[in-house]
Amino acid sequence: MSNKPIYLDYLATTPIAPEVRDAMMSCLDESGDFGNPASRTHVYGWQAEHRVEVARGAVADLIGADPREIIFTSGATEANNLAIKGVFEALNFSGHFVTSAIEHKAVLDPANYLQRKGVGVSFLPATKEGLVDIGVLERSLRADTRLVSIMWVNNELGTINPIKEIGQLLKSKGVLLHVDAAQAAGKLLIDLADVPVDLLSLSAHKFYGPKGIGALFVRKGVTPAPVAQVHGGGHERGFRSGTLPTHQIAGFGAAARLAEDRWDEDQSHYDHLGRYMTQRLLDIEGATLNGSLKTRLPQAANVSFDGVEGEALLSALVGIAISSGSACNSAVMKPSHVLLGIGAGRARSDSALRFSLGRATTREDIDVAIDELVITLKMLRGNPLD
Helix, strand or coil, rough: CCCCECCEEECCCCCCHHHHHHHHHCCCCCCCCCCCCCCCCHHHHHHHHHHHHHHCCCCCCCCCCCCHHHHEEEEEEHHHHHHHHHHHHCCCCCCEEEEEEECCCHHHHHHHHHCCCCCCEEEEECCCCCCCCCCHHHHHHHCCEEECCCECCCCCCEEEECCCHHHHHHHHHHHHHHHHHHCCCEEEEECCCCCCCCEHHHHHHHHCCCCCCCCEEECCCCCCCCCCCCCCCCCCCHHHHCCCCCCHCCCCCCCHHHHHHHHHHHHHHHHHHHHHHHHHHHHCCCCECCCCCCCCCCCEEEEEECCCCCHHHHHHHHCCCCEHHHHHHHCCCCCHHHHHHHHHHHHHHHHHEEECCCCHHHHHHHHHHHHEEEEEEEECCCCCCC
């Protein structure tokens, strides 16, 4: 019997799927397609390039894009930086940028960089539901607004923004829209043939692909196009230099194909177990859900527990692998900017934990984990055990 904690932190990362592992292994040694995709003078390079382009097509299919609109990066963080900094570098760091105050740090930090370069930046407040209000967004637009960046799914709350409506608004105003879709791809249906998004960031490890690989969707004809942030060889149509990691890209493509193939099965699983997990969590005394109950991923729940510190609770829960918010900030002992941004307050923010399930999660896993959580809460609150 395994002594590993029950893993309920799938928004932080997912294990690679067996199909993904097999695709990656077939690109690693001399028995497979190990060549450099840029080596176009021999069969090894051709085979590697073919694997890259097949994967590019699979990623494009997942989001309803053209393969030529997919630029491989090291992940969504790099893709966000390329999109945001790249657009404003093309504009000589002039104009106005709009984002929300509860974005991932991979958007907020580039926004702060733009401010230091002289760009006007507006940080929109979120609603208490953890969403962007379209009316507030529209009122924030200026004559010189050039780009808006709004995440599709919030990484701490699991709340889902109305990206299609936001895109339609911005298209009518002639403003570009960038979307951080790291938590949306493979979990929501995305059809960029129908949704007017200009730039969109992806990360493979959020849906059973490998870490260290992602992509930026750049819609054909977008103006201004982002200026490259990584130089040296002009790979990826000049947007991002560097030898392409064939094995990681093959794994990314396999994960994208698998997400499509398993769509109905995954959605049924997440909907059924996610609702069950959330209800059990909210049945706990002193529990409060952070963010919208309805407009969110069913497989994710951010819950605060009265009378305890989240970090103390995490330390005591040796049998459950969960987080207190974004995995990127888990080592920083300060309240979540997302929870503070939706008006949760310091005490509620400090007592919040994020639960997220995956393909392998069972009802028994949820019951065992929440039973341990209830016992631990009673101990930390000083209540006698039943």
